[in-house]
Amino acid sequence: MKVVTGPGEYVRKTNVLKEIGLYVKEYGQTVLVIGGQTALSVAEPKIMKSLEKNQLPLLGSIPFSGECSWREINRLIEIVQEIKPDVLIGVGGGKVLDTVKAVAFAAKLPLIAVPTIAATCAAATPISILYDDEGIFIEISRKSKAPNVVLVDMEIIQSAPYRFLVAGIGDTLAKWFESRASVQKVQPNARNQSAVRLAHGIYQLLLEQGEAAINASKQGIVTSALEDVVDSIILVSGSVSGYGGDDCRTAAAHAIYSGLTIFPEVHHTYHGEIVAYGILAQLSLEDKPKEEITNLISFYQKVELPYLLEQLGIKTLSPAQWKQLGEVSVTIEDMANMPFEVTPSMVINAIQHVEEIGKLVNIQ
Missing domain, CATH: 1.20.1090.10 (Dehydroquinate synthase-like - alpha domain)
Structure with a gap:
């Protein structure tokens, strides 16, 4: 019997992203962030400040295309393979996080999930819901990684629509x-x-x-x-x-x-x-x-x-x-x-x- 119950660690509090560097340090030194554009605009300043404080290099911040599709997953896998970060950080809603979970699974990398909205349980599950490039559902994929850490910043959650x-x-x-x-x-x-x-x-x-x-x-x-x-x-x-x-x-x-x-x-x-x-x-x-x-x-x-x-x-x-x-x-x-x-x-x-x-x- 094998059971994957969810993330290794879940932390929910106001301004927890100011501490994200401490969580990253547990898994590596170099970081690649993948997120939705709106999500990055609200979360990245806190993430950057914490990474700098902890002297952790940010190798890049990659915007999500908008659809959790195999095309997008494969595009991001290629970027990850080229940049070779120690740790991935996924920032955004369910489709972003499902995409990054699939990328982390393929790349065999630690993942810190940062949900910026409370719209699904995607941040805490080991599956990804996949769509075609037009947004039509195609499958539930088990080629997905449960995040090592989920950080829920209530300041960001409460300010979302x-x-x-x-x-x-x-x-x-x-x-x-x-x-x-x-x-x-x-x-x-x-x-x-x-x-x-x-x-x-x-x-x-x-x-x-x-x-x-x-x-x-x-x-x-x-x-x-x-x-x-x-x-x-x-x-x-x-x-x-x-x-x-x-x-x-x-x-x-x-x-x-x-x-x-x-x-x-x-x-x-x-x-x-x-x-x-x-x-x-x-x-x-x-x-x-x-x-x-x-x-x-x-x-x-x-x-x-x-x-x-x-x-x-x-x-x-x-x-x-x-x-x-x-x-x-x-x-x-x-x-x-x-x-x-x-x-x-x-x-x-x-x-x-x-x-x-x-x-x-x-x-x-």
């Missing part, structure tokens, strides 16, 4: 609904049952503190609610996957997310926002009571998560597009984690059912 935190809540909610479904296919054991209980605990915390965390983010202040929600999104959520392994994987919510990415209209929407919509469709697939769906929509309204296709940018779908959505969604490997076989027509019916419920909620 609050919509990122909203998306993180959506993505993290899925841990409970998807692990509850996928674990039904396997023999219960200590790991997967602990993972499911952990997922349910995160779900309850988000229901209780999610709105307060969003309000703190809007006000630009750090509160205990915001800290708890950030830890849940980045660290604890990733631990569910770590302990549960293949028994507690993503399921229909993420499969439907991936199916929806075939439509360019959703590409302005964040991962967790689309996943949140996928949760509703999964509940419909599972034939859960309407009350469970409407209760979740009520929470979505409080934290500004989407519950209608039009909120994702999709105004209408032609019969051919509905068919394509159903067919693509069932081919995604996540869908195989459902405890029953799912057909394209079931996906279509589930989404249309959610649309009916969501529109009724809007009227009331």
Whole structure:
């Protein structure tokens, strides 16, 4: 049995990046930073100052192209092989970090992850979600490295647009609904049952503190609610996957997310926002009571998560597009984690059912 539970070390506090040099020293002397342009603009000054203070050479700062694709991963691998740093630092959101995790895996280098938004658990997982160059999902790659260290600077997190935190809540909610479904296919054991209980605990915390965390983010202040929600999104959520392994994987919510990415209209929407919509469709697939769906929509309204296709940018779908959505969604490997076989027509019916419920909620 082999279990990769997450990062070797997780540190969350205000201005922790002023200490990043101390963490780098544990793994090497020379550094290469890879990050999104916006992320670098807010985090790099702190990183540079700490590296200089600790006399650690920065060999370069490479901007991320914007898509976690094999083309981008291979481009960065070539740069790393040429520059030969001792340590990689990844700075940014989920796609950046997933890319750098894949690069670190290929290059066999230590990795320090610096999430600048709390939108996914990418910083704390050993997998990478890959897309083609146009942003359409293609695979979940295990050729990825769990970071040695994750540094969460709350000054940066709280100053990011609050919509990122909203998306993180959506993505993290899925841990409970998807692990509850996928674990039904396997023999219960200590790991997967602990993972499911952990997922349910995160779900309850988000229901209780999610709105307060969003309000703190809007006000630009750090509160205990915001800290708890950030830890849940980045660290604890990733631990569910770590302990549960293949028994507690993503399921229909993420499969439907991936199916929806075939439509360019959703590409302005964040991962967790689309996943949140996928949760509703999964509940419909599972034939859960309407009350469970409407209760979740009520929470979505409080934290500004989407519950209608039009909120994702999709105004209408032609019969051919509905068919394509159903067919693509069932081919995604996540869908195989459902405890029953799912057909394209079931996906279509589930989404249309959610649309009916969501529109009724809007009227009331």
